[in-house]
Amino acid sequence: MHVVVNAAMSADGKLSSRRREQITISGPEDFARVDRLRARSDAVVVGVGTVLADDPHLTLDDPELREQRLEAGKSEHPARVVVDSNARTPTDARIVDDAAATYLLVSESARFDRRAELARPSVEFVTAGEGRVDLLRAFASLQERGIEEVMVEGGGELIFSLVESGLVDELSVFVGPQLVGGRDAPTLADGDGFVENFPELTLEDVERMDDGVLLRWTLAE
Numbered sequence: 001m002h003v004v005v006n007a008a009m010s011a012d013g014k015l016s017s018r019r020r021e022q023i024t025i026s027g028p029e030d031f032a033r034v035d036r037l038r039a040r041s042d043a044v045v046v047g048v049g050t051v052l053a054d055d056p057h058l059t060l061d062d063p064e065l066r067e068q069r070l071e072a073g074k075s076e077h078p079a080r081v082v083v084d085s086n087a088r089t090p091t092d093a094r095i096v097d098d099a100a101a102t103y104l105l106v107s108e109s110a111r112f113d114r115r116a117e118l119a120r121p122s123v124e125f126v127t128a129g130e131g132r133v134d135l136l137r138a139f140a141s142l143q144e145r146g147i148e149e150v151m152v153e154g155g156g157e158l159i160f161s162l163v164e165s166g167l168v169d170e171l172s173v174f175v176g177p178q179l180v181g182g183r184d185a186p187t188l189a190d191g192d193g194f195v196e197n198f199p200e201l202t203l204e205d206v207e208r209m210d211d212g213v214l215l216r217w218t219l220a221e
C-alpha cells in the first residue's frame with residue numbers, strides 16, 4: 001500500500017480557521033492537481049472531523065478523469081473512506097450518497113443503531129480497534145479489499161495519527177497566500193504532537209502554483 005497525504009494550508013500552517021469551517025486555500029491549478037491525484041487513487045480518506053466540518057463529497061470533478069478511470073476498468077470515482085470510531089457520520093452526509101463506494105472505518109464501540117442508520121448498498125463498515133479506530137488494522141483491511149493507492153485529505157488529527165503509526169509514505173502540501181492565525185485553528189498535524197523523535201521528511205519537489213507553493217516530501221520508513 002502507498003499512502004499520500006495531501007492538504008492545503010495557509011502560510012502559517014492552518015488548515016482552517018478557529019471556526020473549523022472549510023476555507024478555500026488552493027487556487028484553480030491546485031484544485032485540478034488534487035482532482036488528478038484523486039483519480040490516480042483507489043481510495044480517498046478523511047477523518048470524521050472533516051466530514052462534520054466540511055461535508056465533503058470526495059468525487060472527481062473533471063468528467064475526462066472519470067472517463068479515463070472507466071476506460072481503465074476502474075470505478076468512475078475512487079472509493080471514499082471515513083475514519084469514524086463511533087459512526088458519527090451524519091446520515092445525510094454527501095460522503096454516504098450512492099455516487100461512489102464508501103468505507104466507514106469504525107471501532108467496536110460504534111453503536112449498532114448508528115451502523116443500521118448508515119447502512120446502504122454503497123457503504124461497507126470495517127471494524128478495527130476498541131474505543132478508537134486502529135489505523136494499522138483498518139488500513140490492512142482496506143488493502144485486503146484491493147486498495148493499494150491511498151490519498152488522505154485530512155484533517156489534522158487524522159494526519160498526525162497516520163504519521164505516528166508510520167503509515168504515510170508521501171506528503172504534499174499546498175501553501176497558500178493567507179495568514180489565518182488562532183491557537184485553536186486546525187493545523188497540518190494536530191493530535192498530541194511529537195516531543196522527540198520527530199518524523200524526518202525528505203524534500204522531493206518545490207513548485208510555484210497559483211499564488212502559493214506546492215511542497216512534496218517523502219517520509220522515512
Ligand SMILES: NC(=O)C1=CN([C@@H]2O[C@H](COP(=O)(O)OP(=O)(O)OC[C@H]3O[C@@H](n4cnc5c(N)ncnc54)[C@H](OP(=O)(O)O)[C@@H]3O)[C@@H](O)[C@H]2O)C=CC1
Binds near residue numbers: 009047084088158
Ligand atoms: N485545508 C485542507 O486541506 C483541509 C482542511 N480540513 C479542515 O480540518 C478540520 C477538521 O480536522 P480535524 O478536526 O483534525 O478532524 P479529522 O478530519 O482529522 O478527524 C479527526 C477525527 O477522526 C476520528 N478518528 C478515529 N480514529 C482516529 C485515529 N486513530 N486517529 C485520529 N483520529 C481518529 C476521531 O473522531 P472519533 O473519535 O469520533 O472517531 C477524530 O476526532 C476542518 O476545519 C476542515 O475544514 C480538513 C481536510 C483538509
Ligand SMILES: Nc1nc(O)c(N)c(N[C@@H]2O[C@H](COP(=O)(O)O)[C@@H](O)[C@H]2O)n1
Binds near residue numbers: 008022030046058
Ligand atoms: N486541496 C484543498 N484545498 C483547499 O483549499 C481545501 N479547502 C481543501 N479541502 C479538502 O477538500 C475537501 C472537499 O472536497 P469536495 O470538494 O467536497 O470533494 C474537504 O473536505 C477537505 O478535505 N483541499
